[in-house]
Amino acid sequence: MTNDCPPHDYLLDAQVGFLLRRATQRHLTIFAALIPGLTPTQFAALAKLCELGPTTQNALGRATAMDAATIKGVIDRLRDKGLIATTRDAEDRRRLFVEATPAGTEAFGAARTKALEISAETLAPLSAFEQATFLDLLTRLT
Amino acid sequence: MTNDCPPHDYLLDAQVGFLLRRATQRHLTIFAALIPGLTPTQFAALAKLCELGPTTQNALGRATAMDAATIKGVIDRLRDKGLIATTRDAEDRRRLFVEATPAGTEAFGAARTKALEISAETLAPLSAFEQATFLDLLTRLT
DNA sequence: CAAAATCCATTTGCATACGAACAAGTTCCG
DNA sequence: CGGAACTTGTTCGTATGCAAATGGATTTTG
Numbered sequence: 227m228t229n230d231c232p233p234h235d236y237l238l239d240a241q242v243g244f245l246l247r248r249a250t251q252r253h254l255t256i257f258a259a260l261i262p263g264l265t266p267t268q269f270a271a272l273a274k275l276c277e278l279g280p281t282t283q284n285a286l287g288r289a290t291a292m293d294a295a296t297i298k299g300v301i302d303r304l305r306d307k308g309l310i311a312t313t314r315d316a317e318d319r320r321r322l323f324v325e326a327t328p329a330g331t332e333a334f335g336a337a338r339t340k341a342l343e344i345s346a347e348t349l350a351p352l353s354a355f356e357q358a359t360f361l362d363l364l365t366r367l368t
Numbered sequence: 369m370t371n372d373c374p375p376h377d378y379l380l381d382a383q384v385g386f387l388l389r390r391a392t393q394r395h396l397t398i399f400a401a402l403i404p405g406l407t408p409t410q411f412a413a414l415a416k417l418c419e420l421g422p423t424t425q426n427a428l429g430r431a432t433a434m435d436a437a438t439i440k441g442v443i444d445r446l447r448d449k450g451l452i453a454t455t456r457d458a459e460d461r462r463r464l465f466v467e468a469t470p471a472g473t474e475a476f477g478a479a480r481t482k483a484l485e486i487s488a489e490t491l492a493p494l495s496a497f498e499q500a501t502f503l504d505l506l507t508r509l510t
Numbered sequence: 511c512a513a514a515a516t517c518c519a520t521t522t523g524c525a526t527a528c529g530a531a532c533a534a535g536t537t538c539c540g
Numbered sequence: 541c542g543g544a545a546c547t548t549g550t551t552c553g554t555a556t557g558c559a560a561a562t563g564g565a566t567t568t569t570g
Contacts, residue, residue, distance in 0.1 A: 236480045238415050238432065241487050242503060243395045243408050248433050248510035250392060251557085253385045258558090266385055267526060273380050284548060290380070291390050294549065296527055303525080320535045320548040338378045345383050351508045360509075361384060363502040366493045368390035393527085400528090409556060426518060436519065438557055445555080462518040462565050 253348045260340045260347075263307075267292070269337060271300050272309060272326065276334045280325035282315065309333050395490045402482045402489075405449075409434070411479060413442050414451060414468065418476045422467035424457065451475050 238244050257266050264272070270290045275281065278289060287297030301324060304310045309330030315321035326334070349357045380386050399408050406414070412432045417423065420431060429439030443466060446452045451472035457463035468476070491499045 236415060236419075236483060238412055238419065240503070241483070242490050242506070243392075243399065243487065244412060244433075245503065245506045245510060246388060246392050246395060247408075249506055250385075250388050251433065252510060253388060254558085257385065265525065266389075270380055270386060273378060277378075277380065282548080291386075291393065292526090293528060295529085295551080298550070299526075318536070318548085322549065341378060341383070345385065348384050348509065352505060356505055359501065360505040361382070361387065363494060363498055363505075364384070364387045364391055367490065367502075368387060368394060396528085407555065424518080434556090435558060437521080437559085440520070441555075441557095460518085460566070464519065 249348075253344070256347050257344050260344050261337050264333075264337065267296075267300055268304055269334075269341060271297065272304060272330060272334050273338075273341070275310065275324060275326050276331060280323060283312070283322040283324055286324055304330070391490075395486070398489050399486050402486050403479050406475075406479065409438075409442055410446055411476075411483060413439065414446060414472060414476050415480075415483070417452065417466060417468050418473060422465060425454070425464040425466055428466055446472070 254266065257269075261269060267290075271286060271292070274290045275286060278286070281289070283297060283301055284294055286301075287294055290297070292300065301310065301312065301322075305312060309327060311325055311327050313323045315323045349360070352360060396408065399411075403411060409432075413428060413434070416432045417428060420428070423431070425439055425443055426436055428443075429436060432439070434442065443452065443454065443464075447454060451469060453467055453469050455465045457465045491502070494502060
């Protein structure tokens, strides 16, 4: 068969980029249902902050794979919610010191269990063995 | 050891949502390097339009997993680039008819090979067998 | 037929994301 | 010491992505 259009052997629905976007969308839906008050990005920053302890803004961004412009907005919104506090570092006056407030630590503690449920529900279509395989392969694509 | 903080058994770097975000970031970097003139979303809409043929705005959005608000912006930008054209449907005056222009069809034809390279490079860290496994599992998480 | 429900597109608001450019502070090195 | 190089945070512009509200058009249903 002749065809005057470009070949149709490119099927969007089979491309890894499209599938990643769809899987991310589904995960986002699950996340919003179980943790309504925080976005995945905000929770990631808060969780990493509780995991690492006090740090600086850009360092927290690097630890959570956010660039400087992105982490700034996340920090601003978490501060607006009263979950973190920022102070200028006296030793290096460029640095913005970031730490979790008591409310932030408590919020993380409360959301932590939900977050584990979110991960479980996201992976629920797969068997336990498949989940482990998937996470292993996905880790190697980062 | 006692611990006054929430348990540290939540490790951000092991959660599927975080890994999905990182993998998407890496894919985006590869995409931007090989197809500088289009975003993944714009290319997805253009590719699906060439795959399906002329359709309506919302239908194209559903076919590419974009909601009405998102597909509108994508359509606007593709039209600004001259790659697609829109017309009001005479039969159903709500509908916005969308079709690829000759320039759009040509742009898709030119980018199609690059897009396949992007998928290949994104999956490059995995063996051929692992790639097939990963795509199968990822498909089931959408 | 008329009301209700549905669908289509648009708009607004909010929240990521990244590139680029910038100012200010710090460190490195000649 | 002093300029170059780097780091840190900020701002701007562009582009998704979703929720919610709106207005207009069409279809379904009582």
